[in-house]
Each structure stands twice: as structure tokens, then as C-alpha cells.
Amino acid sequence: MSLIKRPIIIDTLADYRRHGMNIWANCAVPTCSHGARLDLEDLIRRFGEAYEPVGGGAIEKAVVCRRCGSRGATLTISHGHATTSVGARREKGGAN
Numbered sequence: 593m594s595l596i597k598r599p600i601i602i603d604t605l606a607d608y609r610r611h612g613m614n615i616w617a618n619c620a621v622p623t624c625s626h627g628a629r630l631d632l633e634d635l636i637r638r639f640g641e642a643y644e645p646v647g648g649g650a651i652e653k654a655v656v657c658r659r660c661g662s663r664g665a666t667l668t669i670s671h672g673h674a675t676t677s678v679g680a681r682r683e684k685g686g687a688n
């Protein structure tokens with residue numbers, strides 16, 4: 593029955609997209625720590641829908657900071673709906 597609660601499992605990049613999750617990257621250089629939201633569609637193109645970002649390590653290594661040019665970042669996960677009104681959509685393709 594529908595009364596059974598199921599945990600929402602978010603492992604792969606496809607899950608992140610389905611549930612409206614955002615992945616943020618923060619520069620690994622402490623004096624910079626520039627942060628930016630990563631483009632999920634771009635990540636899926638590069639790593640595939642089945643890639644699991646948490647513990648995978650590949651995204652962290654691939655990120656290059658736009659401010660200082662260093663490679664390497666810390667990832668943070670956020671839920672898009674937490675900061676977006678119901679029915680509203682974020683502008684797509686912004687230069688950030």
C-alpha cells in the first residue's frame with residue numbers, strides 16, 4: 593500500500609536531477625574557497641547518469657576554479673526546492 597514509507601535514495605547523478613538536488617563546488621584553496629553551483633546536465637554528459645558523486649572523487653578532481661585556476665574542490669549537496677518557490681524555476685544557463 594501507499595502508506596509504506598520508503599526512503600528516498602539519491603545515489604546517482606540521475607537521482608540528483610530527478611529530486612532537484614544541486615551540487616556545489618568550493619575551491620580547495622583555503623585563501624580562495626570560491627564556490628559555484630555545478631551544471632548537473634554537464635556532469636551527466638561527462639560522467640554519465642549512473643555516476644555516484646559522493647565518494648566517487650572524480651568530480652572533485654575535475655573541477656577547476658574560475659577565480660584562481662586551481663584544480664580540486666570540495667562538493668556540497670543542496671536541495672533546490674529549499675531555496676526556490678513552488679512552481680518557480682531557476683533561470684537556466686546563467687553564467688553565475
Ligand SMILES: [Zn+2]
Pocket residue numbers: 619620621624625626657658659660661662
Ligand atoms: Zn580558487
